Amino acid sequence: MLPGPLSPAGRRAALPLLAAAAVAALQLLISAGPAVAGLPAGAASGQPDAAATSCPAKGQTAIGAGQVDIDAIAAGPGCTVLAAGTVNLSRSVLYAWNGSGWRQVASATAPSTNLYAVTAAAAGSSWAVGYTSPGVADQTLILHKTSRGWVRVKSPDPAGSAGLNDLYGVAASGTRAWAVGSRSVSATAYGALILSWNGQRWGVAPAPKVTRAQDSALFSAAAISTTSAWAVGTAVQGSISRPLIERLRSGHWAVVSSPAEQGELESVTVISARNAWAVGYRSTAAGNKTLVEHWNGTKWKVVASPNVARVTGQAADNQLRGVAAKAAGNVEAVGVAEAPGGSEVTLLLHWNGRSWARVASPDPAGTAGVNQFEGVAATGPEGFWIAGGYLSGGVLHSFAVHRD
Numbered sequence: 001m002l003p004g005p006l007s008p009a010g011r012r013a014a015l016p017l018l019a020a021a022a023v024a025a026l027q028l029l030i031s032a033g034p035a036v037a038g039l040p041a042g043a044a045s046g047q048p049d050a051a052a053t054s055c056p057a058k059g060q061t062a063i064g065a066g067q068v069d070i071d072a073i074a075a076g077p078g079c080t081v082l083a084a085g086t087v088n089l090s091r092s093v094l095y096a097w098n099g100s101g102w103r104q105v106a107s108a109t110a111p112s113t114n115l116y117a118v119t120a121a122a123a124g125s126s127w128a129v130g131y132t133s134p135g136v137a138d139q140t141l142i143l144h145k146t147s148r149g150w151v152r153v154k155s156p157d158p159a160g161s162a163g164l165n166d167l168y169g170v171a172a173s174g175t176r177a178w179a180v181g182s183r184s185v186s187a188t189a190y191g192a193l194i195l196s197w198n199g200q201r202w203g204v205a206p207a208p209k210v211t212r213a214q215d216s217a218l219f220s221a222a223a224i225s226t227t228s229a230w231a232v233g234t235a236v237q238g239s240i241s242r243p244l245i246e247r248l249r250s251g252h253w254a255v256v257s258s259p260a261e262q263g264e265l266e267s268v269t270v271i272s273a274r275n276a277w278a279v280g281y282r283s284t285a286a287g288n289k290t291l292v293e294h295w296n297g298t299k300w301k302v303v304a305s306p307n308v309a310r311v312t313g314q315a316a317d318n319q320l321r322g323v324a325a326k327a328a329g330n331v332e333a334v335g336v337a338e339a340p341g342g343s344e345v346t347l348l349l350h351w352n353g354r355s356w357a358r359v360a361s362p363d364p365a366g367t368a369g370v371n372q373f374e375g376v377a378a379t380g381p382e383g384f385w386i387a388g389g390y391l392s393g394g395v396l397h398s399f400a401v402h403r404d
Contacts, residue, residue, distance in 0.1 A: 055078070055079040055099065056099050056100065057097075057099075057383070057385075057402040058100075058402060059401065059402055060362060060399055060400070060401050060402075061101060061102060061399060061400050061402075062102070062397065062398070062399050063083055063095055063102045063387070063398040063399060063400055064087070064093065064095060064102065064104065064398060066395040066396065066397060067087055067088045067089075067395060067396050068085060068086075068087055068093065068396070068397070068398045069085045069086050069087070069089055069389060069396055069398060070083045070084065070085035070095075070374060070375075070387045070388075070389065070398040070400075071084065071085045071086070071115065071116050071117075071374050071375065071387075072084045072085065072115070072116060072117045072118045072128075072374070072375045072387065073118070073322075073374075073375045073376065073377045073385050073386070073387035073400065074118045074119050074120040074126075074377050075120060075377040075378060075379035075385055076119075076120030076121060076122065076125075076126065076379065077120075077122060077379075079097070079099060080096070080097075080120045080126075081096065081097035081120070081377070081379075081385050082094060082095070082096055082097075082105075082118050082120050082126065082128075083095045083096075083097075083102065083118070083387055083398075083400065084115040084116070084117065084118035084128045084130075085115060085398065086113070086114050086115065087107075088111075089114075090111045090112055090113070090114075091107065091108050091111050091112075091113055092107065092108045092113040092114055092115040092128075092130060092141070092143075093106070093107045093108075093115070094106040094107070094115065094118070094128055094143070094150060097385075097400075102400070105149070105150060106128075106143065106149065106150035108132075112132060112133040112134060113130065113131075113132040113133075113141055114130040114131055114132070114133075114141070115128050115129065115130040115141070115143070116129065116130045116131075116167065116168045116169075117129050117130070117167070117168060117169045117170045117179075117220070118170065119170050119171055119172050119177075121171075121172040121173060121223070122172075122174075124145075124146075124175075125172040125173070125174070125175075125177065126144070126145035126172075127142065127143065127144055127145075127170050127172055127177055127179070127197075128142070128143040128150075128170070129141065129142050129143070129167040129168075129169070129170045129179045129181075130166075130167055130168075131165065131166045131167055131181075136162075137159075137160075137161060137162050137163055137164060137165075138163075138164045138165055138166050139157045139161070139165050140155040140156065140157055140165045140166070140167050140179070140181075140195065141155070141167065142155040142167070142170075142179060142195075142202060153202065154201070154202065155179075155195060155202045156195065156202060156203060156204050157183075158183050158193065158204050159183040159184040159185070163183065163184035164182070164183060164184045164190070165181075165183050165184075165193065166181045166182050166183070166193070167179045167180065167181040167193070167195070168180065168181045168182070168217070168218065168219045168220070168233075169181065169218060169219055169220040169221040169231065170221060171221035171222050171223040171229055171231075172197075172223060173223035173224070173225050173226050173229070174225070174226045175198075175199040175226065176196070176197060176198070176199065176223070176226040176227075177196075177197035177223075178194060178195065178196055178197070178205070178221050178223065178229055178231070178248070179194075179195040179197075179202070179221070180192070180193065180194050180195075180218035180219070180220070180221045180231045180233070181193045181217065181218060181219075182216070182217035182218070182233075189214050189215055190215045190216065190217060191207065191210075191215070191216055191217075192207045192210065192216045192217055192218045192231075192233065192244070192246070193207065193217075193218070194206075194207045194218065194231065194246075194253055205253060206252070206253065207246075207253060208246060208253055208254050208255045210235045210244060210255060212237055213235035213236055213237050213242075213244075214236060214237070214238075215235070215236035216233065216234065216235040216236065216244055217233045217234055217244075218231045218232065218233035218244065218246065219232065219233045219234070219264070219265070219266050219267070220232050220233070220265070220266060220267040220268045220278075221268065222268045222269050222270040222276070223270070224270050224272070224273055227248070227249075227250070227251070228247075228248060228249060228273065229247070229248040229270075230245065230246070230247055230248075230268050230270060230276055230278075230295075231245075231246045231247075231248075231253075231268070232244065232245050232246075232265035232266070232267070232268045232278045232280070233264065233265060234263075234264035234265065240262055241262060241263060241264055241283070242258070242260075242261065242262055242263070243258045243259075243261055243263060243264060243265040243278075243280065243291070243293070244258070244265065245257075245258045245265065245268075245278065245293075245300060256300065257299065257300070258293065258300050259293060259300060259301065259302045261282045261291060261302065262282060262283040262284075263280055263281045263282035263283045263288070263291050264280045264281060264291075265278045265279065265280040265291070265293065266279060266280040266281075266319070266320060266321045266322070266335075267279050267280070267320070267321060267322045267323045267333075267375070268323065269323045269324050269325050269331070269378075271325050271327070271328055271331075272328075273297065274295070274296060274297030275294075275295065275296070275297070275328055276294070276295035277292065277293070277294055277295075277323050277325065277331055277333075277351075278292075278293045278294075278295075278300070278323070279291065279292050279293075279305075279320035279321075279322070279323040279333045279335075280319070280320055280321075281317075281318065281319040281320065281335075286315070287315060287316070287317045287318075288317040288318055288319055289307050289318050290305040290306070290307050290318045290319070290320050290333075290335070290347075290349070291305070291320065292304075292305040292320070292323075292333065292349075292356060303356065304355070304356065305320075305333075305349060305356045306349060306356060306357060306358045307337070308337035308345060308347060308358070310339075311337055311338065311339035311343050311344070311345055311367065312339050312341065312343045312367065312368050313339075314339040314340050314341060314343075315339075315340075316337040316338060316339055317337065317338045318335065318336075318337045318338075318347060319335045319336055319337075319338075319347075320333045320334065320335035320347070320349070321334060321335045321336070321372075321373065321374055321375065322334045322335070322373065322374065322375035322376040322386075323376065324376040324377050324378035324384060325378055326378045326379075326383070326384070328353065329351070329352055329353025329354075330350075330351070330352070330353075331350070331351035332348065332349065332350050332351070332359075332376055332378070332384050332386075332403070333348075333349045333351075333356075333376070334346070334347065334348055334349075334361075334373035334374075334375065334376045334386050334388075335347040335372075335373055336371070336372040336373060342370065343367065343368050343369065343370070344369075344370045344371055344372055345361075345363050345367050345371055346361040346362065346363055346371050346372060346373045346388055347361065347373060348360075348361035348373065348386070361373070361401070362401065363390070364390045364392070364397070364399065365390040365391055365392055369390060369391060369392075370390060370391040371388065371389075371390045372388055372389050372390070373386055373387070373388040374387050374388055374389065375387045383402060383403050383404040384402070384403040384404075385400055385401070385402055385403075386400065386401040386402075386403070387399075387400055388400075388401065
């Protein structure tokens, strides 16, 4: 997603130099069978190959072919790692790591579908969410991993068939799940959208009113248990965007006070009831800078975080797009630093329990090219998985980086 104040759906498109493909109104079909030429039989199950039970991982691997745009990555029990996004910025796609490479496990046969978040919390709790645009409006899109493979699950569209109903984040715990995003509340305004899965169906959860904000949206969610979760995003007042944090507690969502910063929160991760992190960017007179906030069980506080000062000799804007934690003293955040001329480099930060520090990260297109990190996931045996993308010859390529 690009830095900047909230705008209509589609603002989360990954790379600014790519134009969206034309869309058509066709019925969505989810394929659990081979969808890529040469895909071996059985690779569509989403489970690791038998020979990959030791969870081998490579430092950097390509995800899909050209024009695959991966926006989210998730890690789960065992060797489960999932990546979700779009092809040609118009058709949703899901990949799974099988121990030696990425295999496509689901795709939409119709254009105009987009996946922006995925979770693999546990068996039966793998979800991917986004939206589909069969016409001038957007409808929610939710996929669920079942014994029959990935299937589309019916989901509500509170803004109706003529409005915008977009999902950007998803979290699950046990038999419960939540999907968050934004919806049209009038012809010119947008409000936060929260959907809740009760184990049988998706319903609209009452979203708390965000005072003094004409627009609001939630971009990420993380769950502690079946009764406790967090969601983060932005609330827009006039021309100013401010971080928005909401919490599920005692069956109700409520806005939680956030430090007085201008900007947005793009991602949240939860370690315990007294330990959570949220990241994004803050707007300053000198441009956008990284924003890291920490929940200590009582309140959210801003924690100092490094920035890339210059890219190709120009003052850089910085933005964090994902955060994940293996332990209280082992957290990583990823994003991008962009020069005014368009050059972008990947941004990787690590928390060691005391402070945040920048870590060297790959830029496959070179530091004068376009490189971005979009998301990060963590799991005990597998370390950190990071999803990113870069442009080469005008073609978008997605890749994953594995770190112990």
